[in-house]
Amino acid sequence: MTLQVRVWRGGTSGEFQSFEVPRYPSQTVLDVVTHIQRALDSTLAYRFACRVGMCGSCAMTVNGVARWTCRTHVDKVATDGALEIAPLRNLPVIRDLVTDMSQFFDKWAQARGQFAGGTTRNDDFAKVEPQSAQREQIDAAIECIGCGVCYASCDVVAWNPDYLGPAALNRAWTLVNDVRDTTNAQRLRAIAGDAGCHACHTHVSCTERCPKQISPTAGIAGLKRAVAKAALRGEL
Amino acid sequence: MLWILQRASAAVLALCVVVHLATMIYAVQGGLSAAEILGRTRGNYGWLAFYSTFVLACAVHVPIGLRAVLAEWVAWRSGSRDIALAVFAALLAAMGMRAVVGVFL
Numbered sequence: 133m134t135l136q137v138r139v140w141r142g143g144t145s146g147e148f149q150s151f152e153v154p155r156y157p158s159q160t161v162l163d164v165v166t167h168i169q170r171a172l173d174s175t176l177a178y179r180f181a182c183r184v185g186m187c188g189s190c191a192m193t194v195n196g197v198a199r200w201t202c203r204t205h206v207d208k209v210a211t212d213g214a215l216e217i218a219p220l221r222n223l224p225v226i227r228d229l230v231t232d233m234s235q236f237f238d239k240w241a242q243a244r245g246q247f248a249g250g251t252t253r254n255d256d257f258a259k260v261e262p263q264s265a266q267r268e269q270i271d272a273a274i275e276c277i278g279c280g281v282c283y284a285s286c287d288v289v290a291w292n293p294d295y296l297g298p299a300a301l302n303r304a305w306t307l308v309n310d311v312r313d314t315t316n317a318q319r320l321r322a323i324a325g326d327a328g329c330h331a332c333h334t335h336v337s338c339t340e341r342c343p344k345q346i347s348p349t350a351g352i353a354g355l356k357r358a359v360a361k362a363a364l365r366g367e368l
Numbered sequence: 369m370l371w372i373l374q375r376a377s378a379a380v381l382a383l384c385v386v387v388h389l390a391t392m393i394y395a396v397q398g399g400l401s402a403a404e405i406l407g408r409t410r411g412n413y414g415w416l417a418f419y420s421t422f423v424l425a426c427a428v429h430v431p432i433g434l435r436a437v438l439a440e441w442v443a444w445r446s447g448s449r450d451i452a453l454a455v456f457a458a459l460l461a462a463m464g465m466r467a468v469v470g471v472f473l
Contacts, residue, residue: 291440326439330371360372 135210137164139176140218143225148216149173161194161201161209165217165229178229185343188279192229193218198284200343220284222297236280236299243300244322247307250314258312266309269354272346273306282338282348294327298338298348301329305351308358320355320362329355370432377429384422409471416472423464431457 133155138148151168162180169176180190185203192201195209195216209215223231251258260267282298283289289297296304304323307313323329332352339347362368395408409415431453438444438453 288440326445331436356371360375363369363372 134213135164135206136214137168138214138216139165139168139229140225141176141228143227146225146228148218155206155213159206161192161199161204161206161215161217162190164206164215165192165201176229177227186277188277191220191279191281191284193221193284198281198341200279200281203343220280222284222286222289223280231280233280236283236297237278239296239300240278240303242322243296243304243328244315244319245300245303245307247310247313248315249312251312260311266311270306270309270351272344273302273348273351275344276302276306276346277344279343281341281343282346285337285341287335287337288331288333292327292331295331296323296328298332298352301332301355302346302348302351304329305348305355308355317362317367320359321368323355324359324363324368329359332356370435373428374432377425377432380421380425381429384418384425387418388422406471410473412472416468419468419471420465423468424461426464427457427461430460 135153135155137151137153139151140146141149151172153164153167153172156163162183165176165178166180169178178190178192180202181187182189183202185200188200190201191198193199194201194204195211197209198220199209201217206215217229219225219229219231223233223236226232249258262268276299278299280299282302286295286298288295301323304319307319308316313319329352332349334349334353336349339349342348359368395405434456435449435453438449
């Protein structure tokens with residue numbers, strides 16, 4: 133049994149190259165890419181690290197859908213024994229399956245994704261009740277590992293390149309709900325406006341595709357409410 | 369602030385559309401003529417206030433929505449877009465109010 137695989141070659145412009153790859157039980161899409169690079173064409177560029185869904189570096193577009201290739205079994209996606217593997221959408225392609233994720237992470241910084249506490253090492257630990265409403269709201273959101281699947285799946289990012297995107301806004305949402313953080317007024321200013329949370333159309337593609345079952349859409353809706361409240365209070 | 373305005377105007381519009389449709393369905397039960405409509409709207413301050421609210425909510429809501437459409441579909445994001453939309457909002461309000469006043473007087 134073999135698999136017909138079309139793999140993107142080149143940069144932003146390029147073309148798909150076809151390969152024939154042997155099928156194995158429990159084969160993942162990352163196994164397929166690795167086989168091509170090791171046995172068929174050593175010039176193929178791709179990115180991976182942990183192979184077990186922890187690092188978030190192997191995300192690619194598989195049959196039109198952004199996925200972690202390491203956690204995607206070929207059985208689940210290879211309709212009619214065929215696979216099409218491309219780099220993540222909405223990011224510049226460096227080569228083949230490798231994208232330049234600088235803008236993706238720069239947007240985390242623009243959304244004030246940095247934690248800014250108000251205590252020193254001499255102060256006692258902050259006590260955050262795990263069952264507190266604010267903490268529970270971000271139980272899932274703090275699990276983001278920055279793989280870029282949501283960003284690649286977001287149509288608003290495709291239409292509005294300045295849009296901060298679901299991951300950066302999800303990060304901002306975790307900090308807005310972090311009682312230790314001291315810079316939320318600046319953060320809400322940073323994520324309001326045309327490039328921020330208000331640009332989201334609630335398509336829910338990010339939530340649908342997130343491999344960690346996070347709902348950035350819910351976080352973004354929360355940010356919209358937080359910004360509206362702050363604006364009405366005159367805090368922005 | 370634009371987002372708040374759009375949400376608030378959407379809430380107003382939802383109510384206005386329901387009242388407008390319900391009134392239409394109720395009013396046309398036994399057939400309806402222009403004279404009958406004018407008979408009900410002329411000099412009626414209630415309908416003047418209702419349709420003025422309807423028109424002004426449209427004039428607020430529509431340009432804000434169009435603003436996003438223009439940015440995303442034709443990449444028109446400069447200040448000229450906002451000026452054009454302010455003119456469009458004024459035009460919507462003026463034409464709508466002209467109709468409202470037309471059936472009131």
